[in-house]
Structures are given as structure tokens and as C-alpha cells.
Amino acid sequence: xxxxxxxxxxxxxxxxxxxxxxxxxxxxxxxxxxxxxxxxxxxxxxxxxxxxxxxxxxxxxxxxxxxxxxxxxxxxxxxxxxxxxxxxxxxxxxxxxxxxxxxxxxxxxxxxxxxxxxxxxxxxxxxxxxxxxxxxxxxxxxxxxxxxxxxxxxxxxxxxxxxxxxxxxxxxxxxxxxxxxxxxxxxxxxxxxxxxxxxxxxxxxxxxxxxxxxxxxxxxxxxxxxxxxxxxxxxxxxxxxxxxxxxxxxxxxxxxxxxxxxxxxxxxxxxxxxxxxxxxxxxxxxxxxxxxxxxxxxxxxxxxxxxxxxxxxxxxxxxxxxxxxxxxxxxxxxxxxxxxxxxxxxxxxxxxxxxxxxxxxxxxxxxxxxxxxxxxxxxxxxxxxxxxxxxxxxxxxxxxxxxxx
Numbered sequence: 001x002x003x004x005x006x007x008x009x010x011x012x013x014x015x016x017x018x019x020x021x022x023x024x025x026x027x028x029x030x031x032x033x034x035x036x037x038x039x040x041x042x043x044x045x046x047x048x049x050x051x052x053x054x055x056x057x058x059x060x061x062x063x064x065x066x067x068x069x070x071x072x073x074x075x076x077x078x079x080x081x082x083x084x085x086x087x088x089x090x091x092x093x094x095x096x097x098x099x100x101x102x103x104x105x106x107x108x109x110x111x112x113x114x115x116x117x118x119x120x121x122x123x124x125x126x127x128x129x130x131x132x133x134x135x136x137x138x139x140x141x142x143x144x145x146x147x148x149x150x151x152x153x154x155x156x157x158x159x160x161x162x163x164x165x166x167x168x169x170x171x172x173x174x175x176x177x178x179x180x181x182x183x184x185x186x187x188x189x190x191x192x193x194x195x196x197x198x199x200x201x202x203x204x205x206x207x208x209x210x211x212x213x214x215x216x217x218x219x220x221x222x223x224x225x226x227x228x229x230x231x232x233x234x235x236x237x238x239x240x241x242x243x244x245x246x247x248x249x250x251x252x253x254x255x256x257x258x259x260x261x262x263x264x265x266x267x268x269x270x271x272x273x274x275x276x277x278x279x280x281x282x283x284x285x286x287x288x289x290x291x292x293x294x295x296x297x298x299x300x301x302x303x304x305x306x307x308x309x310x311x312x313x314x315x316x317x318x319x320x321x322x323x324x325x326x327x328x329x330x331x332x333x334x335x336x337x338x339x340x341x342x343x344x345x346x347x348x349x350x351x352x353x354x355x356x357x358x359x360x361x362x363x364x365x366x367x368x369x370x371x372x373x374x375x376x377x378x379x380x381x382x383x384x385x386x387x388x389x390x391x392x393x394x395x396x397x398x399x400x401x402x403x404x405x
Contacts, residue, residue: 003359003369004194006201010210011182014201015363017189017356024095024190025353027087028102029360031183034156035081035217037174043158044174046079047116047123047166052086053077054115056108061115067101068094075101081143081152082293083361089353092190096200099188103204106179111168120163127157134234134404135285135304142240142402145228146298149221180213187360189352220244220296227401237307238404241317242300245394248292248365254378255386256290256299256394261344262329262337263320264288264301271320272301280316282309294365299394307405314401324391327384334384342376 004016034045053075054061068075073090075098086106088098130137140155147153186205188197223244232238246253264272264287276286286303305313323329349355349372359369 006198008206010208012184012205014186016197020191024092025089025356026098026188027085027360029185029364030084031364032084032178033080033082035151036178042154043163046156048171049077049079049084050119051111051116052105052109055110055112056104058104079156099200099204107208111171113168124160134232134238138238138240138404145400151218180211182212185360185364187356189356225398225400229403232404236304237310238304239310240300240302240402241399243394243399245297245299247295247297252390253292255382256390258341258382259387260288260290261341275316282313321395327388338379342379
């Protein structure tokens with residue numbers, strides 16, 4: 001069924017996909033993330049996400065946590081570089097409770113300082129845990145390199161020292177500046193009628209006053225490739241090779257997504273997995289990733305290996321990249337890669353929650369959600385020349401490398 005679209009007078013955009021299911025998923029996606037923090041606010045967007053659960057004008061923290069969980073449902077949230085998302089999963093009969101709860105914590109939170117201070121200790125524990133996981137930490141350090149000097153070039157969690165200084169007033173000031181109604185998308189997927197959907201949106205989200213955005217995000221600075229080795233106390237060595245890449249608004253993101261999946265996607269027959277793991281036994285995990293953002297993107301190749309095998313792994317990766325840059329992909333392999341990618345995407349779209357979150361992000365930036373048929377067509381239209389071009393651009397002589405040893 002087609003997507004139902006509805007915009008409230010205050011500018012909040014609402015989308016519904018009707019499916020036959022006993023379960024309903026809801027989310028409020030806000031176009032605000034760590035990128036929107038001022039230098040004195042690093043870590044504030046993530047602290048705010050945690051603090052939404054600490055009390056409203058209607059509920060204590062305990063009642064927020066129990067509201068849906070007592071019904072078998074779930075309430076959760078996450079923060080990225082560019083978005084904050086609060087999402088729920090409930091039985092369809094409890095969908096109204098979910099919408100009301102999301103609206104309550106986003107628009108009526110009171111942020112008790114005592115609760116904020118307690119939550120800071122939780123985030124510090126999260127920071128410590130993250131520091132003990134080099135396979136995750138290296139991605140943040142790599143982004144700091146690639147986006148050095150910009151609002152994208154700092155960790156979402158923030159630093160312990162600055163985190164401890166934040167107050168309730170800081171949270172309220174950040175909300176007042178960045179939580180703009182024209183930068184919000186409320187999404188739902190479930191067996192809900194259009195009439196019921198619009199009633200819920202008007203009742204719980206429509207009461208919020210219009211508050212359009214008045215600032216623009218800073219542009220990314222000129223990229224300077226670099227190579228860096230950091231010494232970490234870990235058993236393995238870890239390595240990331242990558243570059244800035246295409247944004248959400250560039251059509252070349254499609255062939256780069258296809259190339260990324262061919263190189264190091266989740267399938268065991270990805271090119272890098274075959275050459276580095278299967279043929280040479282050098283790495284348990286090797287993968288490629290591409291994250292398009294609103295005005296830029298980042299493309300990465302990551303692997304973990306023994307300390308004395310890093311150079312050999314890099315050589316093997318570069319050999320595969322050189323073949324692709326020379327156009328040495330057979331028509332048969334390209335056709336297989338397209339079928340594989342289309343199949344993976346179709347299967348992923350069967351996950352209703354994942355589809356809802358992805359659709360909301362698309363609607364946030366494009367004001368539309370592409371159909372699976374449109375996506376299939378664009379993937380099928382990718383040519384060998386397209387793959388060669390993006391490989392030469394993204395994996396040319398301007399790569400950065402970060403190694404943990």
C-alpha cells in the first residue's frame with residue numbers, strides 16, 4: 001500500500017505505511033545530532049537523548065519506563081551525527097499510547113538536575129566501555145581524521161570533563177535552538193487507518209507550537225588525506241582505510257552503495273572476504289561501509305588482523321581496489337552483484353521497524369520515500385563505467401588510513 005503523508009500546521013511531517021500486522025512501530029526522527037552541537041556542547045545531543053526518559057510534566061522516570069514495557073512493548077532512542085530518533089514497538093491496540101508517550105517525552109520533559117547528573121555517570125560508563133572496544137572506537141577516530149576541523153569531526157558521546165559540566169539549562173537551550181518542528185518526521189507502520197493516524201498526530205503532536213529552523217549546518221572543510229598509527233593495548237591490530245564520499249543527495253551514492261556491498265558487504269562471497277579471509281586466512285572480520293550524510297559521506301574498509309599482518313592485508317585490499325579502478329569487473333560479476341544487492345534490500349524491507357526508521361530518514365531529507373521498484377531500477381541501471389568512476393574517485397590516491405597497533 002502507498003505511503004500516507006500528512007503535515008501538521010506546526011510543520012511536523014507524518015507518514016504511515018499500512019500493513020497487516022498485530023504490531024505497530026512508531027518513531028519521531030529529529031534532524032538534530034552531534035553535528036549540531038557548538039564546540040562547548042560536545043556530547044550534549046546524546047545526553048539529551050538519555051535525559052528524555054527522566055521525567056515529564058505528566059510522568060516520573062519510572063512511569064515512562066513502565067508505560068509500554070508493562071504492555072509487552074518497547075521504548076528506545078539513539079543519536080547519530082545528524083539525527084536523534086525516539087521509537088516504540090507495541091501491539092497495534094496500544095499505538096495511541098506509544099504516540100502519546102513519544103510526544104510527552106520530547107515536548108514535555110522537565111529534566112531534573114539530579115536525574116541528569118545520575119545519567120552522566122551512565123554515559124561515562126558507556127564511554128569507558130567504548131574505549132575497551134577498539135573495533136568500534138577506531139571508526140570514531142577515523143571520522144575525526146576525515147572530518148577534522150568540522151562539526152562532524154567529534155565523538156557523539158563527548159568527553160568526561162565537559163559532560164560533567166552540563167546542566168538542565170544547557171539541555172533546554174539546545175532544544176530551543178535545534179529541536180525545530182520543520183525538521184521532524186513522525187513515522188508509523190502498522191494496521192492503522194488513515195483517519196486514526198491523522199487523529200493521533202493532531203491530538204498528540206499538533207499541540208506543539210511551530211518552531212522553524214533558523215540556522216544552517218557548517219560545510220565540511222577541504223579534505224586532507226592522512227595516515228596515522230595509534231598504539232592501543234589490544235590483542236589484535238585494527239585498520240581502517242577510507243575517504244569522504246557522496247551525500248544523500250547525490251545519485252552516485254547508488255553505484256557506490258553497490259560497489260561497497262560487492263567489496264565488503266555482509267555476504268561471505270564479498271571480494272575482500274574472499275581474498276583476505278578465505279584464501280589467505282588473515283582476518284576474521286573484513287568489511288566495507290558507506291554512510292551518506294546530508295551534504296557529504298564517508299566510505300570505509302575495516303579489518304582486524306595480527307600485528308605483523310597489517311601491511312599484507314593492506315596490500316591485498318589495494319590490489320582489489322586497483323582491479324576495480326581499472327574496470328576489471330566481468331559482466332557476470334556485475335550482474336550477480338546487482339541481484340545480490342537487490343535481494344538483500346528487499347529482505348531488509350520486510351523488517352517493519354527497520355523500514356519505518358529508514359523511510360523516516362528518507363522523508364526527512366527528500367520529502368518522499370522511494371519505492372522498492374524505483375530502487376531496483378536504479379541499481380539495475382548501474383554500469384561498469386559507473387562503478388569504475390566511483391572507485392577511481394573514492395578509492396583513488398586520496399585515501400586516509402588509521403591503524404591501531
